[in-house]
Amino acid sequence: MNAFLEVRGAAKAFGGNQVLSDVNLQIAQGEIVGLLGPNGSGKSTLLNLITGFTPADAGSVHFDGAPIERLAAHRIVRTGMARTFQLPSMPTKMSVMEVAMAAATAHHGVWDTLLGTPGARQAEGDARERATHLLHELLLTPVRDLPASALSGGQKKLLGIVCALMARPRMLLLDEPTAGVHPNLRRDIVAALQRLNAQGMTLVIVEHDMHFIREVCTRCVVLDRGEIVASCRPDELARNERVLQAYLGTAAATTTPSTPSAVEAA
Template sequence: MSAVLKLRDVYKSFGGNHVLTGISFDILSGELVGLLGPNGCGKSTVLNAITGYCPIERGSIELNGQRVDALPPHEVAARAVRRTFQLPSMPARMTVGEVLMAASTQRHGLFATLLPSARTKHIEAQTRERARQLLDELLLAKVAHLPAASISGGQKKLLGIACALMGEPSLLLLDEPMAGVHPNLRTELMRVLKSINERGVTLVVVEHDMHFIAQTCARCIVLDRGRTVADCTPSELEHHEGVVEAYLGRTTKTATAPLRAQGTIGATA
């Protein structure tokens, strides 16, 4: 299986704050990988670097064998890469359905809208059907007519995922998709993400919800203080020295029991 994404010795600082200090890892085609670590360890910065929102200082980032670390976000996105954000901001004057339609990469610009051809009408119909399917799949059909800014925080997360999927990505990066999602929707969201992965989309998921990680991810990459400290299965997290130290600053001999009790690592693995 080939690597769709490669990070090699990636560094990034903000002033005197060294956020990434030599991050390296591979993501293989078709994987569903959890990207974990304590708050402030650099997880979101890694996603920003991959997608062109945050230029790196040293190292390299490759997608399917080609360097992308010097590309702007729209050129990275053109390589079938999509991402979501921790706190998605939605427009107040567009409905949920309109936001989803606007996210399509198949729709044409103003000229095609003013002078539609048979082909553009066909594309429009396909786009509407794709949007309808995603609204159903992500349990947003009932709010499709509402202003996108008025729905709940969890629904905005779901809409962000739906918008990313409208771009038909081969690599999807999710920044804490479970945060703010109602408990009743979490099981459904896990099912949806696994289904997306089974359809051939490679997923990298930043997440603190260990139940989600244990139930969905075959592999976990753990960051701490801007570096990679573990690359293992979810079941190995609880006893991994680097992981326990990252979360509690102690060794596994003294920290495993408290770590499990906190529900931070290993509670459901």
């Protein structure tokens, strides 16, 4: 595999709790990879480590051939990698459009914006045009003037995707984009992610919804107790012994005849 993102020997502990142990992960350009695992398996920690929000204790992260493990989160965004969060928090005094515009300001430089340089004015015009386009693409145009904090949970997740896309990333990492989302909005998120991938975006998605995983992902990587135990197609998950052990325990995996449906429901 020609790796677009490569994690080598990543390890992370919090106190005496070893959350990640010698994790090796490769993502090819154009893939949609689901990052799965039971609660506490290390999925969010791995996402934070890749995107610069948590420093690794050991290991390296390369994106498009360049090391990024020592970069701050905002500098990683500038390399072409962006992310969303499981529980996006939105400001109470900014509209949906203003939040999207602020995401562009953070990427291009707040000081130039405050000083009103010609370059900043051009960037602001470009950002407004892009925000308008993205809000339309993710079906948020009707609420663009509402306070961002007034959105539903699903709409906040859509706005989180808009904010990440304002930086024009080549890879997008999403932390449980459909958790707690109304089924209608869930369909909108699925369609949006499929469009992004068709346009060349590489996606890494932390998710528990197996229906979503089967519908969207081309490959699944399964974590258990801080280690990768499987890398396979979504339709192979329910037949993978290591995956069954991760979700059900060794004894249950070897004695329970209904284990495939149990994994699918996880």
